[in-house]
Amino acid sequence: MATSSALLHPVRLRIVQTLLATDGSTTRQLHDRLPDVPIATLYRHIAHLVDHGLIEVVEERPVRGTSEKTYKVAEELTNPTADELASLTPEEILAAFTVFASGVIRDFGDYLDQGVPDLAKDQVSFALADFWATDTEVEVFSQAVMTALRPLMANTAGHNRRRRALTTIMIPRPAEKTTP
Numbered sequence: 001m002a003t004s005s006a007l008l009h010p011v012r013l014r015i016v017q018t019l020l021a022t023d024g025s026t027t028r029q030l031h032d033r034l035p036d037v038p039i040a041t042l043y044r045h046i047a048h049l050v051d052h053g054l055i056e057v058v059e060e061r062p063v064r065g066t067s068e069k070t071y072k073v074a075e076e077l078t079n080p081t082a083d084e085l086a087s088l089t090p091e092e093i094l095a096a097f098t099v100f101a102s103g104v105i106r107d108f109g110d111y112l113d114q115g116v117p118d119l120a121k122d123q124v125s126f127a128l129a130d131f132w133a134t135d136t137e138v139e140v141f142s143q144a145v146m147t148a149l150r151p152l153m154a155n156t157a158g159h160n161r162r163r164r165a166l167t168t169i170m171i172p173r174p175a176e177k178t179t180p
Contacts, residue, residue: 006052007098011037012045016054016073020103021110024058024070046071053077054095073099104167123164130173138170 007013011034018033019025027046031039049055054077059070076084077099088096111117111124119125133141145168155161 006049006054007095007102009045009048011041012049012054013098013102015042015045015049016099017102017106019055019071019073020099020106022072024072026068026070028068030071054099107165142170 007016014034014037015030018030022029025033027039027042030046031037031042034042037045046055050057050071053074055071056074057069058072060067062068077096085093085096111122117124149166157163
C-alpha cells in the first residue's frame with residue numbers, strides 16, 4: 001500500500017487528482033491537463049507515484065518505437081475494502097483519505113469551473129456538525145441515511161434530475177478532559 005508522504009508534493013497530488021477524473025491517462029494526456037508542469041518533471045513524479053503504489057499502469061502499447069503507458073489511481077486506494085482498511089497503518093490510511101479528499105476537491109473545482117456558481121440554487125452545501133452519540137446511535141443514524149439515500153441512488157437520468165454526489169466523513173473527536 002502507498003505511503004502518504006508520496007502525496008505531500010503538490011505536483012504529485014495534482015497528478016492523482018487529475019487521474020481521479022479519468023478512466024486512465026497517458027503521460028502526454030496528463031501533460032495536456034497540467035501544462036504548467038514540465039514533461040520531465042511529470043515523468044519523475046509519475047515514477048515516484050508508481051513506486052509508492054499510488055498509481056498503476058493499466059495499459060501499455062507500442063508507439064513509435066517506445067512504450068506508451070496509461071495510468072490510473074491504484075484500485076486499493078480508491079475503493080479499499082473493510083478488510084484492507086483494517087490492515088492499514090495510520091500512514092496508509094492517511095494516504096487513502098488524502099486521495100479520497102483530493103477527489104472531492106477536484107469534483108468541487110469542476111463544479112466551480114462550469115461558470116458562475118449559484119450555491120443556493122444548485123443546493124450545494126458543506127458543513128461540519130459536531131454531536132454526541134453512542135456507537136449504537138451512530139449506527140442507527142447511518143442506517144437512516146442509507147435508507148433515505150437508496151431510492152435516490154436507484155433513480156435514472158432524465159425527468160429533470162441532476163446528477164449529485166453526497167460525500168460523508170464521520171470521525172470521532174478526541175476525548176475531552178473533564179474536571180472532577
